[in-house]
Amino acid sequence: MQKIEIHSIDGAEILEQLNLYLEGKLINNWGEHVLEFDNKLGKGVIRTIAFDWGVSLVDYNVNFVQDTSIIFTIKDANPIEFIFISEGKLNYTTSVENKPYTFERYQNVIISTKKFSKETYIFPKTAAVKVNFIYVLSGEYSKKKNNNLSYLSKSLFSAFTEENEKPPYKHYGNYNLRIADQIKQLQESHESGIVRTLSIEGQLNLILAMQILEHNNYENGLALPESLSKDDIKKIHNLSAFIIDNISEPLSVQSLATKAGMSSKKLQLGFRVLYSKSVNEYIRQLKLEISRDYIKNTNDSISEIVYNIGFKSRSYFSKIFFERYGILPTDYRKKIKTQE
Structure with a gap:
């Protein structure tokens, strides 16, 4: 040091x-x-x-x-x-x-x-x-x-x-x-x-x-609208684990706020503090990261993977996957196969 x-x-x-x-x-x-x-x-x-x-x-x-x-x-x-x-x-x-x-x-x-x-x-x-x-x-x-x-x-x-x-x-x-x-x-x-x-x-x-x-x-035990306590931070950490375990389920901001026991506004603030993203941006990024692992490590079809991460549209999934990684899901799988 x-x-x-x-x-x-x-x-x-x-x-x-x-x-x-x-x-x-x-x-x-x-x-x-x-x-x-x-x-x-x-x-x-x-x-x-x-x-x-x-x-x-x-x-x-x-x-x-x-x-x-x-x-x-x-x-x-x-x-x-x-x-x-x-x-x-x-x-x-x-x-x-x-x-x-x-x-x-x-x-x-x-x-x-x-x-x-x-x-x-x-x-x-x-x-x-x-x-x-x-x-x-x-x-x-x-x-x-x-x-x-x-x-x-x-x-x-x-x-x-x-x-x-x-x-x-x-x-x-x-x-x-x-x-x-x-x-x-x-x-x-x-x-x-x-x-x-x-x-x-x-x-x-x-x-x-x-x-x-x-x-x-x-x-004085008061919280400014722009403030989060350590308990709030812990709740959001726990909620992050819940999101991973339930990634295929519908995850609305309101349902997650209810699950965490805080307002939607405070939930959004917490995700911005911890992850520099809104709740929906965080969930979408997580879905993409999990889908990439599925493509790399399983033989599931792209359609099955889309279902497993909770997307309804394969075309929408392909679009945001390309925006994130610069390659289509099908081409990514082909690339992985050629490297094996």
Whole structure:
């Protein structure tokens, strides 16, 4: 495993220390620092920008060749970290708690460690990871006019205090697509100069507000329309197994939602979170994958296979099979036979 040691929360210094290992290219435009690398260690872009009142962004879009630990050991600060993963996942440990955690895609995470503690983020090998870190230095942010910190929940407000002995804070919240959509807009910003800087700052404030809102609703047992709980995720995983076992049966969105015990809207949201597809798109792809296995591993006729996966029209099946694999089912079977 590759290990990278970081001893700062200043974005520009983080990139400089990362670059000692990654040996990429550092760029600075309009106060935004960017590290690009494409070599034997992996490929990616890491960017950072800092604003007034102790708010800064570090955004990773990386794919490492081997498991890579980025280890933060900060002596003079313990910022509040608002973390959101748009793609992939991260493993996380601290020197205070030996228990490892996995931060999942679309999960809202807010953490603050004790001073002098060590944090380790493990990026899995050969996996694309897009993760957004917003750092907030509580001492500086509390000096901001109209900061309204007193309106935070008691638990999150404690993370904004400047007490040296304050306990570590962690919130591993719900899965939220609205935050993901907002971060996508941030990552795809193409403006330049002052327009870009103002745009990024405004979007960071909006993302912070959305993450705090999710936290507030989580603590009060409320669910935003765009949020999924871990129980919801488990239900959808179980439903995926049910779909495979009943692939030949009529599977409507409503019947599956009833089976899972959730609304159709939440079911669709869950499939988008887990599979980046609607329920019907997921079922159709699954049918095609199963049909391909049948064609390859059985002597069933194409018509029998069409029936076994729950399609009524052979011509429709041939059409979408060709769209998916670039070959007709009959030609695919001939190709398999010639390779035996």
